[in-house]
Amino acid sequence: MLKVELGKNIVAIAIGAAIGTSLRYYLNLYTLATGYPIGTLIENLSGSLLLGFLTGWFTFKIPRNWVKAGLGVGLCGGFTTMSTLASDSIFLFLEHSWWLSAVYLAASVFGGVICALFGYLIGQKLGKRKVLQREKIG
Numbered sequence: 001m002l003k004v005e006l007g008k009n010i011v012a013i014a015i016g017a018a019i020g021t022s023l024r025y026y027l028n029l030y031t032l033a034t035g036y037p038i039g040t041l042i043e044n045l046s047g048s049l050l051l052g053f054l055t056g057w058f059t060f061k062i063p064r065n066w067v068k069a070g071l072g073v074g075l076c077g078g079f080t081t082m083s084t085l086a087s088d089s090i091f092l093f094l095e096h097s098w099w100l101s102a103v104y105l106a107a108s109v110f111g112g113v114i115c116a117l118f119g120y121l122i123g124q125k126l127g128k129r130k131v132l133q134r135e136k137i138g
Contacts (some may be wrong), residue, residue: 016074047080056123
């Protein structure tokens with residue numbers, strides 16, 4: 001039984017990661033012309049928001065483990081990127097200016113935490129509302 005569960009998780013993570021990575025790739029293609037790593041910033045902030053939302057939602061709506069793994073580890077993990085954040089920060093520092101790099105890092109890190117918090121609060125609020133609606137009906 002444990003092997004079946006592990007297998008489902010791995011497949012779900014692989015599918016989620018393929019989707020998340022593809023979305024990240026296309027977003028970067030559309031934003032390359034700006035010369036600023038805005039695509040990576042958008043990916044990391046929106047990915048943090050989504051992961052926060054899912055975490056908040058899942059406190060009320062408990063999904064199967066493979067669903068959580070596929071959406072959290074797979075989709076959000078494939079969509080967001082720490083390595084590109086680091087690489088872009090170094091590029092901005094060496095090729096442009098230290099302050100541009102610092103602004104990018106601050107917006108990414110603090111913005112990501114704030115987005116995750118907002119996502120969590122929204123997910124909890126909507127999850128709680130769904131549970132209350134179900135209790136009213138049932």
